[in-house]
Amino acid sequence: MDATPLLAVLALLVAGFPLAFAILRSPFLALLLAPLVAALLSTVAVVLMLVVGGPLPFWIALVVAAGAVGAWWLLRRPGEPAPYGRWSHALLIALPLLPPCLMIFEPAHQWDAHSIWWLHAGYFANGSEYARATIGSPAFVFSHTDYPPLASAPAAAVWSVVEPDFRTAQIVGALVTVSAVAMLVYLVRRALGRVSARVAWALAIAVGLATWSSVPYAVTGGLADALWSAAFAGAVVALLLSAEPLRRPLLPLLLLTVAALSKNEGLIAAAGLAVLVTVRARADLRRAALVWLPVLAGGAWAVLARLLDAQSDITNGGSGDRSVAMVERFQFTIAALWDVVGPVLAGAAVVALLGTLFLRGRRRAAGLAADGWVWAANGYYLAVLVGTYLSGPNDIEWWLATSVHRVTLPVLLLAAVSLAGWVAVAFGGDSRADSQPVLDQPREPALTSATPTATG
Amino acid sequence: MTTTTYRNPTTIARIVVALVGVGCLLLTVQGAVQATGRGAALMSDREHDLPALQHQVDLETLWGQFVEQVPTGSRISLTPARANRDLWRQRLSELAVLHGCVVVEGAPRDYTVGVASVQRKRPTSAGVRLVVRKVD
Structure with a gap:
């Protein structure tokens, strides 16, 4: 049996663990976060390689060492362990996500995994000169070489030292994506900290499982959609659902950076979220400015890709079907969106409306922010999605058939986040803030957003 | 003598929110159930797909x-x-x-x-x- 996938998994865990532990201060949660941190570190290595030059293993070694130094520096600062950091909590997060991951036994055959993400991993693994030439090559326009590198970078790191194989790439991609989903589950649980533990865990797990809602192979097929969507939804939960959005900024900022560096839609969604967080935290703009760092990172990649002559099918136009009238494109788009997200979105809207009318006091008592923020983020992304389908160059029917199930995943996840908030409020006993639900963790002290001790 | 019980609108709203909310969440979890079933089939039968x-x-x-x-x-x-x-x-x-x-x-x-x-x-x-x- 080939040991490469196992060694690759171990390498990701080891590379990402120090920084993950420094952020969360819980070894069990850090194990769940480590693959995502390793993916981010390998992305930094890829970008440095493209800018400065040289082979990828050199930059990987340098960045992983820098990550360890950064972890040591963070750990020297005063901090507190993240709540829900016991081994039992980590198991509660991870175990429910395992059954749908059985899809990892599916053969590695997804079109976009091969034509985009693993192909990019291949040229990154071959070093700076080869990667630069391929990104700008007209022979690879089909591969969307302008797409951000995070979904490809961990596989590239592995392939830069061992013979490429698709099984390893599939497993590495799945591990990184599950890590993002685990952080989404964790952050929902943390946001529902004042709700009964059983209800809060059930809802957090349900939100995590919603990652598989529209595409069963999304997590394990080698695609980037579930990765950026789960990371983005996690950032939304931490920054828009929690009462104190910037109290522990590192984890949500890390997730937002992952979203912005995984796919172009992720960057656009991250920019919208940054605007909303800035408005929400306008009383402390200096701290709110932190949320623009991930957008800056995504923007820097977009500039680098243009400098390397990467071409985008969306911005460059193409052989698309321009004869179809805009009205017809709009009708096709709305019909396809309704088929995929309509029923859940409508149900979530009814729940949000009823909740806003009758349960606002209980929501405040549960320590949750107004639901309108989550809906604003969702509405913004949905509007961008419709605008892209209307203005894009591709034949609209083909385009919708091949993408709408994947790109609507953030819409479903944010609807699930909104639903989880209201269901928690509905199950949450009486409306007084001092009610005594069943808790499995001491309540977090009510600290202000400027608390210097919080890191995660 | 008959007594009439008036339900608090908030209680009714809580029940509706809980029922519709859980129903919608179950809809979103359906994909994970399907993925589990398909994954189990792929694990036991290499030629399933x-x-x-x-x-x-x-x-x-x-x-x-x-x-x-x-x-x-x-x-x-x-x-x-x-x-x-x-x-x-x-x-x-x-x-x-x-x-x-x-x-x-x-x-x-x-x-x-x-x-x-x-x-x-x-x-x-x-x-x-x-x-x-x-x-x-």
Whole structure:
């Protein structure tokens, strides 16, 4: 049996663990976060390689060492362990996500995994000169070489030292994506900290499982959609659902950076979220400015890709079907969106409306922010999605058939986040803030957003 | 004597929110249930999704032949396949990248590389082979 996938998994865990532990201060949660941190570190290595030059293993070694130094520096600062950091909590997060991951036994055959993400991993693994030439090559326009590198970078790191194989790439991609989903589950649980533990865990797990809602192979097929969507939804939960959005900024900022560096839609969604967080935290703009760092990172990649002559099918136009009238494109788009997200979105809207009318006091008592923020983020992304389908160059029917199930995943996840908030409020006993639900963790002290001790 | 019980609107709202909310969340979890079932089937039966398995076998076969027949760093041009032209152009481009070759669209080039269909001996054996020609 080939040991490469196992060694690759171990390498990701080891590379990402120090920084993950420094952020969360819980070894069990850090194990769940480590693959995502390793993916981010390998992305930094890829970008440095493209800018400065040289082979990828050199930059990987340098960045992983820098990550360890950064972890040591963070750990020297005063901090507190993240709540829900016991081994039992980590198991509660991870175990429910395992059954749908059985899809990892599916053969590695997804079109976009091969034509985009693993192909990019291949040229990154071959070093700076080869990667630069391929990104700008007209022979690879089909591969969307302008797409951000995070979904490809961990596989590239592995392939830069061992013979490429698709099984390893599939497993590495799945591990990184599950890590993002685990952080989404964790952050929902943390946001529902004042709700009964059983209800809060059930809802957090349900939100995590919603990652598989529209595409069963999304997590394990080698695609980037579930990765950026789960990371983005996690950032939304931490920054828009929690009462104190910037109290522990590192984890949500890390997730937002992952979203912005995984796919172009992720960057656009991250920019919208940054605007909303800035408005929400306008009383402390200096701290709110932190949320623009991930957008800056995504923007820097977009500039680098243009400098390397990467071409985008969306911005460059193409052989698309321009004869179809805009009205017809709009009708096709709305019909396809309704088929995929309509029923859940409508149900979530009814729940949000009823909740806003009758349960606002209980929501405040549960320590949750107004639901309108989550809906604003969702509405913004949905509007961008419709605008892209209307203005894009591709034949609209083909385009919708091949993408709408994947790109609507953030819409479903944010609807699930909104639903989880209201269901928690509905199950949450009486409306007084001092009610005594069943808790499995001491309540977090009510600290202000400027608390210097919080890191995660 | 009869007594009339008036339900608090908030209580009714809580019940409706809980029922509709849980129902919608169950809708979103349905995909994970399907993924679990399909994953279990794939685990117990390798041929559960035969077209996907055949594609994987084809690609692995082409990869092995590519590594054997085309030296790393070669300049190659791709010969269009008779069937599934886009699929094989993109997959051969991918294999070329994984092997460190340069895909060119004209001269100069070292090799032309294409894909030819072959009869599958078994459902899970390869249905393609690599066609490599050295350019003098």
